[in-house]
Amino acid sequence: MPELPEVETTLRGIEPWLEGQTIEHIDVRQPKLRWPVEDEIHRLEGQMIVSLKRRAKYILVETAAGTAIWHLGMSGSLRLVDDDEPAAKHDHIDWLLSNGKILRYHDPRRFGALLWQAPDATESEHLDHLGPEPLSDAFDVDYLFQRSRKKTQAIKQFIMDGKVVVGVGNIYANESLFMAGIRPTLAAGKVSKARYDKLVACIKLVLERAIEQGGTTLKDFVGGDGKPGYFAQELLVYGRGGEQCVHCKSTLKEIRQGQRATVYCPACQG
DNA sequence: AAAGACACCTGTCCGC
DNA sequence: TGCGGACAGGTGTCTT
Numbered sequence: 001m002p003e004l005p006e007v008e009t010t011l012r013g014i015e016p017w018l019e020g021q022t023i024e025h026i027d028v029r030q031p032k033l034r035w036p037v038e039d040e041i042h043r044l045e046g047q048m049i050v051s052l053k054r055r056a057k058y059i060l061v062e063t064a065a066g067t068a069i070w071h072l073g074m075s076g077s078l079r080l081v082d083d084d085e086p087a088a089k090h091d092h093i094d095w096l097l098s099n100g101k102i103l104r105y106h107d108p109r110r111f112g113a114l115l116w117q118a119p120d121a122t123e124s125e126h127l128d129h130l131g132p133e134p135l136s137d138a139f140d141v142d143y144l145f146q147r148s149r150k151k152t153q154a155i156k157q158f159i160m161d162g163k164v165v166v167g168v169g170n171i172y173a174n175e176s177l178f179m180a181g182i183r184p185t186l187a188a189g190k191v192s193k194a195r196y197d198k199l200v201a202c203i204k205l206v207l208e209r210a211i212e213q214g215g216t217t218l219k220d221f222v223g224g225d226g227k228p229g230y231f232a233q234e235l236l237v238y239g240r241g242g243e244q245c246v247h248c249k250s251t252l253k254e255i256r257q258g259q260r261a262t263v264y265c266p267a268c269q270g
Numbered sequence: 271a272a273a274g275a276c277a278c279c280t281g282t283c284c285g286c
Numbered sequence: 287t288g289c290g291g292a293c294a295g296g297t298g299t300c301t302t
Contacts, residue, residue, distance in 0.1 A: 073279095074295055075280080109279045110279055111297080153273065258275085259275075
């Protein structure tokens, strides 16, 4: 489910219900996620939630006794439920809050994670080596063009590399390359600066637009407020292999790059 | 050093 | 109806 817009949607949905609340109890029914949920997570019990932040696709929940770092993996979701709602299959973790609500983590594939970080931690193995946020000013044409020089890697895989820029997953990589008219298989080092200029603008546009729409609902994604996202109806190429290009009516081609589906228009993406 | 393959895990869909 | 295989929004690690 989650790329950056879905994570941002989740954050915005849960934030009003969490900020200022005390975490009364943490119930870990299934600790075997991407990394095992460590016992230290229980240090957050009795602590007040000071703030929520997002970095890349991670959600950071800060307390005086440390920071919880959530990652939703491929199929994770966080939502608020009433404290009498029984846990269903794949509801792996509950946070009981002082307002009588439960923050509930659901993740069928268990590729997500809940990590604990000490309050005085100066480094984080997961966050320290990440590239810039795509919606920040640091992510601009000069930066991306410089990083791409001499790269033989396909541009789609280049922009999906979290060390280059965070938050561009498979859906939005396909969409932004289509919008920018760039063939996903082109070597990143051979794309002109003018095209990078357009690509940067398209990445920002597609992510901002998807956040406005509450993310892309595929399968059963809902934001933290329980509402579905509406960006799926605006997808131009993702999941549309074999269909007609919205611009030129050519048949959209579907290939695989790095074991991920790539869809593009052979005519528009020159 | 860089690029590609593979791993983690469950659910769903499609063809036989 | 059942079964096998491919595939799904991510990303760290191992192999070339």
